[in-house]
Every structure is written in structure tokens, then in C-alpha cells.
Amino acid sequence: MTRQLTADIAVASQCYLAEGPVWDQGAGVLRWVDINPGHVHAFDPATGAHTRFAPAGADGPAVPRDDAVPVGAIGLTTGGGLVLALVDGFALGPAQPGPERDGTGGGYPLSRVGGFRVDASVIRFNDGKPSPWGDFWAGTMPWKEGGPPCALYRLAPGGQVTELFGGVGLSNGLDWSDDRAAFYYADSRSGGVDVFAADPETGELGARRRFVTVEAGIPDGLALDVDGCLWLAVFGTGQVRRYTPDGELDTVLRLPVDQPTSMAFGGDDFSTLYITTAREALTPAEVAAQPHAGDIFACTPGTAGRPPNLFAG
Ligand code: BGC
Numbered sequence: 583m584t585r586q587l588t589a590d591i592a593v594a595s596q597c598y599l600a601e602g603p604v605w606d607q608g609a610g611v612l613r614w615v616d617i618n619p620g621h622v623h624a625f626d627p628a629t630g631a632h633t634r635f636a637p638a639g640a641d642g643p644a645v646p647r648d649d650a651v652p653v654g655a656i657g658l659t660t661g662g663g664l665v666l667a668l669v670d671g672f673a674l675g676p677a678q679p680g681p682e683r684d685g686t687g688g689g690y691p692l693s694r695v696g697g698f699r700v701d702a703s704v705i706r707f708n709d710g711k712p713s714p715w716g717d718f719w720a721g722t723m724p725w726k727e728g729g730p731p732c733a734l735y736r737l738a739p740g741g742q743v744t745e746l747f748g749g750v751g752l753s754n755g756l757d758w759s760d761d762r763a764a765f766y767y768a769d770s771r772s773g774g775v776d777v778f779a780a781d782p783e784t785g786e787l788g789a790r791r792r793f794v795t796v797e798a799g800i801p802d803g804l805a806l807d808v809d810g811c812l813w814l815a816v817f818g819t820g821q822v823r824r825y826t827p828d829g830e831l832d833t834v835l836r837l838p839v840d841q842p843t844s845m846a847f848g849g850d851d852f853s854t855l856y857i858t859t860a861r862e863a864l865t866p867a868e869v870a871a872q873p874h875a876g877d878i879f880a881c882t883p884g885t886a887g888r889p890p891n892l893f894a895g
């Protein structure tokens with residue numbers, strides 16, 4: 583029988599599009615992005631402290647603004663900083679801003695990776711993660727339905743960017759198995775999650791096949807746990823699902839909001855499942871009916887996650 587779970591509100595963050603959560607073990611905080619306003623958030627469960635900053639644009643309310651530079655995803659680096667997929671390319675920076683100089687994010691020394699840009703008038707970066715090989719993989723999505731085909735890219739520690747594959751509708755969740763021989767990937771427009779064979783030595787991708795198809799909603803962020811099971815946020819359904827390695831639906835976690843986007847295990851023992859959610863595209867009536875849309879939820883599902891991979895740049 584499928585197990586049923588619920589989750590509690592962990593952070594009343596009221597984000598527009600909270601995404602890309604990652605547990606920073608050194609700092610003891612959960613970090614995530616609010617993509618369109620271009621914010622990086624941090625939450626310390628030990629103290630309850632919740633902070634945010636805008637690495638590439640002016641800070642402001644949690645709604646998209648013209649002066650915001652979206653942040654699609656972040657990863658942690660071996661040096662204790664961040665690798666970022668900004669709206670159109672990659673950048674590096676510290677995990678926290680320095681002392682605020684002028685209230686416009688000027689205290690954050692963002693260092694852009696040169697030589698590579700996507701066309702931000704039609705597409706933007708979306709989900710990404712450091713890989714087990716120390717590089718950073720992130721993909722793109724069109725701003726509007728019917729936009730150009732998108733791709734998944736790899737940023738090497740030295741700054742070189744490679745397109746891993748194109749023909750993507752909307753690049754979303756990604757993760758690798760512990761033995762590095764399988765790469766799970768959600769192209770949201772494909773209606774499911776695929777699994778690629780991967781070379782455990784190099785990460786090079788091989789044969790691709792369908793892992794699971796979702797019959798309703800949109801496959802979004804995903805993460806594997808210590809049992810090799812896959813957690814998937816199904817945007818638009820209020821559900822986060824767990825699938826066994828053979829693709830059996832094992833657990834359904836129901837949220838009081840429709841748009842879960844992604845998840846990460848955190849806490850010292852990686853036993854807390856943190857779930858990001860969005861209020862993107864909800865009408866005022868829908869926001870009134872689900873006032874916690876955009877908050878971060880948490881539960882302890884009885885299994886643990888793995889420490890995040892780190893970018894070696
Ligand atoms: C994107 C959102 C999109 C959602 C569902 C997210 O990863 O950032 O803009 O609405 O996936 O497709």
C-alpha cells in the first residue's frame with residue numbers, strides 16, 4: 583500500500599517561486615532560491631533565523647521586479663561559497679553577502695563566468711545541482727509556452743561550459759544514484775522523469791529511458807534518498823511522491839498548497855525533508871485559499887538523504 587504523509591510549515595517565507603533547496607552542513611542552514619525576484623534564502627532551524635539577499639540585483643519584496651536578476655539555482659562549493667545559475671549564465675560568490683554598503687546588494691562580490699550566455703529574452707536558467715564529479719549541471723526553460731528548445735549544460739570547475747544535450751522542453755529536477763551509474767532527469771514538458779546510464783568515472787551520459795510518467799500535474803524538482811528511492815515534486819497537484827528504484831509509487835506526501843517545486847534532505851543527520859513551494863501564476867483567489875503557497879514545508883519521512891555534491895571551482 584502507498585504510504586501517506588503530511589508536512590508542517592518550516593519557514594513562512596512567502597516566496598514567489600522557491601526552488602533549489604540545499605542543506606549546508608557547515609553552516610547548519612537550508613539554502614534555497616526564489617527564482618524570479620532573484621533571491622538566495624537561508625534558514626537556520628536551530629535559531630529560527632531566516633535571511634535573504636539578492637546576489638545580482640536589487641533586493642525587494644518577494645515578487646518579480648524589473649531590476650531583479652533571476653537566480654535559477656545554486657550549488658555549494660568546496661570552498662564554502664556558492665555557484666549560481668543566473669538568468670543567462672553562471673557565476674560564483676560567497677554564501678552570504680558582506681556588510682551592506684548601499685542597500686542594493688552592493689555588498690555581494692558576484693563573479694560571473696565569462697564566455698557563455700543564453701538568450702535571456704526567450705529563456706532562463708532553471709534547476710541545477712553540482713554533480714558527483716565536482717562540476718555544476720543546470721538547464722534552461724522558455725519564459726513562455728512555445729519558446730525555443732532548451733538544454734542541459736555543465737559548468738566545469740575551470741569555467742568551461744558544455745551543452746550536455748538539447749531538445750529540452752523545460753529543464754527541471756536532476757540527481758544521481760550513489761554508484762554514479764544512473765542520472766535521473768525531469769524535462770517537465772515530457773510529463774515524467776527519465777533515467778540515463780552514466781559513466782561512473784566521468785559522468786558521461788549513455789542510454790536514456792522513461793523512469794516514471796505522472797498522469798496529472800508537472801514533474802518538477804527531485805532528489806534521491808539513501809535507499810535509492812526518488813522523491814518528486816509534482817507541481818500543480820500538491821503532492822510530493824516517492825518512487826522505488828523500479829519505479830513503484832511508494833509514498834504520497836500531501837501539502838496544503840498546489841505547487842510544490844523541489845525538495846532536499848537536511849538537518850545534521852539529513853533526516854528532515856524540506857520542500858519548497860511557489861505562488862507563481864496563482865490568482866489572488868487561489869492565494870487566499872492557500873495562503874502558505876511560497877512557504878517552506880518540512881517532515882521526517884523515516885528515511886534520510888545524502889550530503890549534497892559540491893562544486894570544485
Ligand atoms: C519552473 C517554473 C514552472 C514549474 C513547473 C519550475 O521549475 O521554475 O517556472 O512553472 O517548474 O513547470
Ligand code: CA
Binds near residue numbers: 709
Ligand atoms: Ca524546478
